[in-house]
Amino acid sequence: MSKKNNSVEVICPLDYAFRRIGGKYKGRILWYLKSNEVMRYGELKRAVTDITTKMLTQTLRELEEDALISRKVYHELPPKVEYSLTDEGAEMLPFIDYLRHWGAKQMEKREMVDLKC
Amino acid sequence: MSKKNNSVEVICPLDYAFRRIGGKYKGRILWYLKSNEVMRYGELKRAVTDITTKMLTQTLRELEEDALISRKVYHELPPKVEYSLTDEGAEMLPFIDYLRHWGAKQMEKREMVDLKC
DNA sequence: TGCCCTAGATACCAGAAGGTTACTATTGTT
DNA sequence: AACAATAGTAACCTTCTGGTATCTAGGGCA
Numbered sequence: 050m051s052k053k054n055n056s057v058e059v060i061c062p063l064d065y066a067f068r069r070i071g072g073k074y075k076g077r078i079l080w081y082l083k084s085n086e087v088m089r090y091g092e093l094k095r096a097v098t099d100i101t102t103k104m105l106t107q108t109l110r111e112l113e114e115d116a117l118i119s120r121k122v123y124h125e126l127p128p129k130v131e132y133s134l135t136d137e138g139a140e141m142l143p144f145i146d147y148l149r150h151w152g153a154k155q156m157e158k159r160e161m162v163d164l165k166c
Numbered sequence: 167m168s169k170k171n172n173s174v175e176v177i178c179p180l181d182y183a184f185r186r187i188g189g190k191y192k193g194r195i196l197w198y199l200k201s202n203e204v205m206r207y208g209e210l211k212r213a214v215t216d217i218t219t220k221m222l223t224q225t226l227r228e229l230e231e232d233a234l235i236s237r238k239v240y241h242e243l244p245p246k247v248e249y250s251l252t253d254e255g256a257e258m259l260p261f262i263d264y265l266r267h268w269g270a271k272q273m274e275k276r277e278m279v280d281l282k283c
Numbered sequence: 284t285g286c287c288c289t290a291g292a293t294a295c296c297a298g299a300a301g302g303t304t305a306c307t308a309t310t311g312t313t
Numbered sequence: 314a315a316c317a318a319t320a321g322t323a324a325c326c327t328t329c330t331g332g333t334a335t336c337t338a339g340g341g342c343a
Contacts, residue, residue: 061283063193063262066269071188073301076180090320101302106321126310127319137272144264145180151257152183166178190331207290221331223291243340244289 069115074100074108076145077166079134082118083142087133098166117141186232191217191225193262194283196251199235200259204250215283234258 070076074097081096082088088096094105109132112118117138123129134142156163187193191214198213199205205213211222226249229235234255240246251259273280 060273060278061194061281062269062273063197063266063283064190064269065273065278066265067188067193069269069272070265071184073181076184077178080180091318094320102321103303103323104301107301122320125319126308127317128309128321130320140268144261144268147261147264148183148187149180151261152179152181152186155186155254156177156179156182161177161182164178166180208288211290218332219291220293220333224331239290242289243338244287245291245338247290 069117070141070144072108072111074104075112076148078108078112079117079138079141080145080149080166082132082134082138083145087121087131090130090132093132112138186234187258187261189225189228191221192229193265195225195229196234196255196258197262197266197283199249199251199255200262204238204248207247207249210249229255 070079077097078093081093085092090105090109093109094100094102097105100108109118109120113120116135118132119135121131121133123131153163187196194214195210198210202209207222207226210226211217211219214222217225226235226237230237233252235249236252238248238250240248270280
């Protein structure tokens with residue numbers, strides 16, 4: 050998320066992992082990419098209903114920097130950019146699945162309404 | 167984390183789950199509780215080396231509100247309070263394990279120093 | 284009497300994360 | 314000539330998260 054590249058970072062792996070997949074939209078983006086193999090910028094924008102272009106771009110850049118997704122630019126007009134999971138990103142899927150199910154179960158228990166996302 | 171109890175919350179289970187276990191120290195606290203069965207406030211304070219009393223108390227309250235840990239007060243002097251995982255909290259452990267290992271692997275790949283926490 | 288212990292509470296503050304709005308380039312279409 | 318479509322940028326502002334510092338109760342102990 051943030052990048053304090055001053056000297057050697059000594060941190061807890063759990064914190065590190067959380068920072069890499071935390072953030073308001075990262076989980077959902079990875080999730081959508083799982084189901085769709087490859088998605089264009091606009092498709093993602095429509096999928097993550099409440100995201101703004103600023104946040105989408107920013108989040109995609111962070112995920113790319115972290116090697117969880119890859120970005121393929123087609124030099125065409127109008128522009129076309131495709132996003133897909135990398136192998137490292139795909140490794141996060143079991144974990145995302147687990148969290149989704151757990152979250153859904155908890156929400157049910159609390160009678161919260163599940164916005165199927 | 168935050169509680170905006172205005173009307174019915176309609177959210178994505180993934181977001182919901184992230185909010186419940188996100189936060190700077192939640193993962194680590196759950197992790198320590200896993201290894202120790204039950205821990206006192208002061209023990210946790212010493213375990214989570216960089217946490218302040220404010221953040222520890224706040225985080226414990228949130229975890230308790232979310233039913234991930236339980237809090238047992240002994241009415242003694244000096245005070246004694248024990249924290250332990252609930253069943254729901256224990257359900258998070260596989261996920262925490264997964265994240266920890268993934269984080270450790272990634273850190274190794276990036277030659278970062280693992281502060282064993 | 285004053286200091287230590289435990290398990291916090293409280294007020295105030297800084298910085299990070301995220302939101303809003305407007306703007307960009309380039310080509311095809313009407 | 315104006316507009317649509319795509320994939321963004323940039324400046325600015327607000328909110329949220331976490332940090333700092335100080336204070337609490339109530340008994341044991343020197």
